[in-house]
Amino acid sequence: MRVLIVKTSSLGDLIHTFPAINDAVAALPGTEFHWLVEEAFVQVPGWHPAVSKTLPIGLRRWRRNWRAAWKKGQIRQFRDTLRQDEYDLVIDAQGLLKSALPARLARGPVAGYDRHSLREPLASFFYQQRHAVSRQLHAVERIRRLFALALEYPLPATPAESGLQTARGERERSLVFLHSTTWPSKHWPLPWWRELTGLATQAGYRVLFPWYEPEERLRAEEIISRAGAGELMPRMDLNGLKDQLERTSGVVGVDTGLAHLAAALNTPAVTLYGPTEESLTGAMGKHQQNLVVDFPCAPCLRRECSYPEESPVQPACFQTLPPVLVWTALQKQMTPA
Structure with a gap:
């Protein structure tokens, strides 16, 4: 199975996504994860060993001059790169319009939060799968629940673990x-x-x-x-x-x-x-x-x-x-x- 994660920014939000990937790998061994992320954070997804491909998006840069980005072909080039791979599932873990739109451009069905679970309810319009997850939960637990619902595995009762590989030794x-x-x-x-x-x-x-x-x-x-x-x-x-x-x-x-x-x-x-x-x-x-x-x-x-x-x-x-x-x-x- 190949899954595209859409979580573009910021650093803390990206870190909050790692435990959900850890859960999914344990429940569905062999799942391949790609990650769509804002270009300023392109180094981050690769910190998790289950993420095999990182796709940068330049939303922050493009917002300064959408017209120039379009004329230079930067948006078309991004779309073509995004659509090179086909996905069994695209998970919009951000839940904003800025993430829902590129998620819908990818080649695969899109899963995300339902309108009652979002700060920007309109984003749910772009999803084929919509899942209810309380907004009163910690961000880490919200994403863990979204992944479990979207990929159809039981939510683990174990504490969240980032899964990051660290160099052990004396500090x-x-x-x-x-x-x-x-x-x-x-x-x-x-x-x-x-x-x-x-x-x-x-x-x-x-x-x-x-x-x-x-x-x-x-x-x-x-x-x-x-x-x-x-x-x-x-x-x-x-x-x-x-x-x-x-x-x-x-x-x-x-x-x-x-x-x-x-x-x-x-x-x-x-x-x-x-x-x-x-x-x-x-x-x-x-x-x-x-x-x-x-x-x-x-x-x-x-x-x-x-x-x-x-x-x-x-x-x-x-x-x-x-x-x-x-x-x-x-x-x-x-x-x-």
């Missing part, structure tokens, strides 16, 4: 602090990062700060300058970041895709949740602890903090997750059972 005495994310409201306050860097350095750890975009580098450099400690990592692609997350002793991160990658690799980690719903998208894996703010307006699900009162830090809700609490939680995860 280096370093920590990675994942300080960057897309929403301003999800950023842990800079004074808290400075204090946490000091605690980790005093305990004998190298503290590493990754970055990719220029503003991420500036934030990392400001934390390092304020703390008088820490190291700026070189700019890395996703494969390089994955390798570093495998080697490090522990991770502290905000709600960002790399935190979900650390969890999938079972690297000891603490992930910090303020404005977002941890029960729906929290990091899952061994040696993980998700710390959730205790604040009247959380989770607000807003990109910007709108708390009107004075607060010692911004975003205001993170005053309930101070550095000592985070450091204690990380030490617990790094301590062998």
Whole structure:
């Protein structure tokens, strides 16, 4: 059986799909998986050993100038590449119009969520199979259920496993602090990062700060300058970041895709949740602890903090997750059972 997975972005959403692939491989040995993914994340699907082919799509790039993409033949070339293989089933695990449309272009019947299970109900119009899956479930469990329904195997009762192959060995005495994310409201306050860097350095750890975009580098450099400690990592692609997350002793991160990658690799980690719903998208894996703010307006699900009162830090809700609490939680995860 050959199955095409359509899950185009973002990094955390892709990581959430791995356990469903693991389930399917166990239930249906020999199933071949291809994966349609946004070109910025083309390295990710191949991390799972059951994915034999990755098909990049340039939606983000095309949106900047659809006309130019059409005139240059980029969309036609993508369609021709997509239709080279025939599929027994196409599973749209994203459930958005941007994923449903290319899923329908593929050569095979399309399965996805029913209209009541989608944020964009119109996407279900493009599916031949429609499955009801509660939107109140964690994202990982939603995708596991969708795969089980679409491929007709019993949903496993076992905990989710990413199935990622990792290089085992002694971890280096370093920590990675994942300080960057897309929403301003999800950023842990800079004074808290400075204090946490000091605690980790005093305990004998190298503290590493990754970055990719220029503003991420500036934030990392400001934390390092304020703390008088820490190291700026070189700019890395996703494969390089994955390798570093495998080697490090522990991770502290905000709600960002790399935190979900650390969890999938079972690297000891603490992930910090303020404005977002941890029960729906929290990091899952061994040696993980998700710390959730205790604040009247959380989770607000807003990109910007709108708390009107004075607060010692911004975003205001993170005053309930101070550095000592985070450091204690990380030490617990790094301590062998």
